[in-house]
Amino acid sequence: MAQLQLKKLRKQFAHNVIPVKDVSVNVDDGEFLTLLGPSGCGKSTLLRMIAGLDMPTEGLVILGDENLTNIPPGKRNIAMVFQSYALYPHMTVSENISTSLRLRKVDGAEIEKRVNDVSNRLGIAHLLDRKPGQLSGGQRQRVALARALVRDPDVFLLDEPLSNLDALLREQVRADLKQLFESQQKPVVYVTHDQTEAMTLSSKIAVLYDGYLQQLATPAEIYMKPANRFVAGFVGSPQMNLLTLDCEDGKAVLGDFRIELPDLKAPPRVITFGIRPEDVFLREESDADTVNGKVYLVEDLGKEKLLSVRIDGSDQTLRAIVPPDQTWESETVQLTLPRKQMHWFDVESGDRLNRE
Numbered sequence: 001m002a003q004l005q006l007k008k009l010r011k012q013f014a015h016n017v018i019p020v021k022d023v024s025v026n027v028d029d030g031e032f033l034t035l036l037g038p039s040g041c042g043k044s045t046l047l048r049m050i051a052g053l054d055m056p057t058e059g060l061v062i063l064g065d066e067n068l069t070n071i072p073p074g075k076r077n078i079a080m081v082f083q084s085y086a087l088y089p090h091m092t093v094s095e096n097i098s099t100s101l102r103l104r105k106v107d108g109a110e111i112e113k114r115v116n117d118v119s120n121r122l123g124i125a126h127l128l129d130r131k132p133g134q135l136s137g138g139q140r141q142r143v144a145l146a147r148a149l150v151r152d153p154d155v156f157l158l159d160e161p162l163s164n165l166d167a168l169l170r171e172q173v174r175a176d177l178k179q180l181f182e183s184q185q186k187p188v189v190y191v192t193h194d195q196t197e198a199m200t201l202s203s204k205i206a207v208l209y210d211g212y213l214q215q216l217a218t219p220a221e222i223y224m225k226p227a228n229r230f231v232a233g234f235v236g237s238p239q240m241n242l243l244t245l246d247c248e249d250g251k252a253v254l255g256d257f258r259i260e261l262p263d264l265k266a267p268p269r270v271i272t273f274g275i276r277p278e279d280v281f282l283r284e285e286s287d288a289d290t291v292n293g294k295v296y297l298v299e300d301l302g303k304e305k306l307l308s309v310r311i312d313g314s315d316q317t318l319r320a321i322v323p324p325d326q327t328w329e330s331e332t333v334q335l336t337l338p339r340k341q342m343h344w345f346d347v348e349s350g351d352r353l354n355r356e
Contacts (some may be wrong), residue, residue, distance in 0.1 A: 001027050002064030003048070004155055004187040009059035011045050021211035022059070027155075027187040027204075033113040034190045034198040037208035038234070043191045046208070047157050050189060051080050063154055067180035080157040083164065085140045085196065087132040087147075093119075093127040097146045118146045120178070136168045145180070156181065156188045162197060166213060172269035176198060195235050199223070207231050229272055232343055238277045238306055241318050245273050255314030257291045259337065262344055262354040271353070274343035277306060280320035283334035290334045300324070309335060 004027040011020040012106075019042040022094075027033045035043035049053040050061055052073030061068045068076055087096050094115055101111045119125040122142045132140055141161060148156060162170045166293035177283040178201055181188050190199055198205050199219045207214040207222065207230075215227035225233035232240045243254065250267055251258040261267060283290045307320045320335055 005062040007060040033201040036198040041208040042211040079153035255311040272345040277319040281340035
């Protein structure tokens with residue numbers, strides 16, 4: 001049992017390409033950390049540095065009391081599951097799972113015991129004599145997971161392991177992963193660009209963009225209190241409404257309407273206002289903070305409808321999620337904007353302004 005520490009990791013390639021810039025993160029035993037971000041944000045490079053496949057330009061990788069930074073990957077007790085599965089096509093499932101154990105010259109009886117145990121846990125015991133070409137995508141993914149689990153590593157690394165699966169199978173394997181790693185009590189570092197995977201699997205999420213760590217927090221905090229405009233826009237589907245508004249007399253100007261600003265040290269001239277579509281709803285009689293607008297697009301999502309509303313007196317649009325059976329008398333509607341669900345960001349830095 002050991003804590004994984006990443007201390008100011010930086011990676012620079014030729015031509016001044018720097019995919020990872022001074023990232024520091026700790027992952028405790030039993031924690032599931034997801035590195036979340038768009039393509040090119042540095043998350044896979046960071047994972048490869050933990051594995052030892054890439055050497056950091058600066059910084060340290062520490063596991064417990066041991067500095068792993070200059071230790072080759074073969075001598076780190078770390079298991080990695082790749083996006084492509086990386087199974088040997090000429091070997092059976094049993095041989096693929098046991099490869100690392102045979103290389104370490106583990107006793108044959110112990111190998112058989114571990115392979116049987118992990119294959120039973122993952123529901124692939126009946127596939128042990130097959131080869132990868134005879135397996136479905138979901139079965140191959142389970143074999144790759146079994147190969148990692150059988151080693152009993154100190155740390156698990158997973159690089160977008162569900163991206164090659166169809167939507168239904170991805171949901172099933174995601175649930176299996178959550179249960180599986182909850183029982184392992186080892187640090188897990190998982191790379192994905194899929195926010196649903198990050199929110200459902202993680203105990204902590206590290207949001208990355210342009211090589212920098214944008215926010216490190218629980219899924220709930222990432223969602224409810226995004227640290228900056230990038231996190232607010234990246235996490236959540238449909239995407240958060242983010243509007244750049246002028247400010248007058250302590251209020252933000254949204255078309256014909258005024259929204260009171262939070263308590264700030266210095267009221268800005270321009271501000272970014274954010275509110276999630278699920279927090280915007282059609283006005284009820286008791287509601288105070290409302291805006292009027294015209295519905296110009298309705299998207300039926302099955303369990304709900306997504307309305308796009310152009311606010312009166314402006315070219316700004318707010319999107320709102322309403323129940324599938326909700327109706328309105330005309331294309332003009334009144335929207336309620338709950339004050340507790342409002343987010344405010346600095347226009348230049350993108351940083352969050354309201355801390356409550």
